[in-house]
Structure formats: C-alpha cells, structure tokens
Amino acid sequence: TSTFSEIFLYSLPVDMRKAMNGLSQIVAEVLKKNPCDGSLFVFINRDRNTLKALYWDKTGFAVWHKRLEVDKFHWLKTHSEDSLSVTCEQLDLLLSGIDIEKAKPHEKLSFHAFS
Numbered sequence: 001t002s003t004f005s006e007i008f009l010y011s012l013p014v015d016m017r018k019a020m021n022g023l024s025q026i027v028a029e030v031l032k033k034n035p036c037d038g039s040l041f042v043f044i045n046r047d048r049n050t051l052k053a054l055y056w057d058k059t060g061f062a063v064w065h066k067r068l069e070v071d072k073f074h075w076l077k078t079h080s081e082d083s084l085s086v087t088c089e090q091l092d093l094l095l096s097g098i099d100i101e102k103a104k105p106h107e108k109l110s111f112h113a114f115s
Contacts, residue, residue, distance in 0.1 A: 004055060005038040007091050008083040011076045013046040020061040023054040031083050035061070041083075042091070048072040051095075066095070074099035 010026065018026075023043060027035040035041065036056040043052045049072050053064040073094060076084055090100045 004040040004088075007040045007042065007086050007088065008033070009076060009086055009094075010041060010043045010083050011081065013048075014043040014052070016043075016045045016050050016052060016065075018043075018052075020054065020063055023052065023063070024061060027054065040091075044073060044075050048075050071097060073097075074101070077101060 008031065010031070014023070014026065023041065024035040026043070027033050027041050031041070033039065033041075035054065038056065041054045043054070044050065049068045051066045051073060055062055055064075074097065086094070086100065090103075093103055094100050
C-alpha cells in the first residue's frame with residue numbers, strides 16, 4: 001500500500017532546476033493544495049525524460065528524482081486540468097513506461113450469488 005494520502009501528476013512541464021521550494025510553491029499556488037498534507041506530487045520536464053516527486057515526510061520535504069537515459073515518459077496528453085489524481089498502481093505503470101491514459105484494466109466484478 002502507499003504511504004501517501006493521494007498522488008497527483010502535474011500536467012505541465014516544469015523546469016527541473018526547481019527544488020523543494022519551487023515545487024512546493026507550484027503545489028500551493030497553482031494546484032491550490034497543501035504540500036504538507038501527505039500527498040505525493042509528481043512533475044515532469046519539457047523533454048519528458050525527467051521526473052521529480054515532492055512529498056512531506058512529517059519532518060521535512062523530500063524530493064525523488066528520476067532521469068531516463070534513452071526513453072521518454074508517457075505523460076498526460078489529453079488531460080485539461082492542472083493535475084490528475086492517480087493510484088499507486090498507475091504511477092508504477094507510468095514509471096515502467098506504460099501510457100496510463102491508454103491502459104485499460106479488466107473490469108472489476110462483484111458477485112452476490114453463485115449457481
């Protein structure tokens with residue numbers, strides 16, 4: 001399970017020179033969210049080969065940084081909002097190179113009677 005209350009992907013490219021203060025400012029001023037609320041906020045650069053993830057770990061901000069050497073991340077192409085809330089599983093897919101906007105899981109079924 002995730003230790004984050006929610007995971008948000010910021011839809012616009014970000015200058016990766018931004019560190020904790022710059023990223024938390026985007027969260028507070030653009031997304032209108034509290035950067036200290038236990039959520040994970042994920043940002044991408046213009047070339048879509050670098051991600052930064054910002055979170056508050058109860059004692060301070062932490063940033064996780066990943067750069068792909070060859071490929072690009074499949075980022076939000078059809079999303080019109082500033083951010084998209086995703087599940088931990090969707091983030092794992094994104095980090096693995098899967099386009100989460102095109103990926104369709106099997107329909108979840110629930111049965112109440114068996115014959």
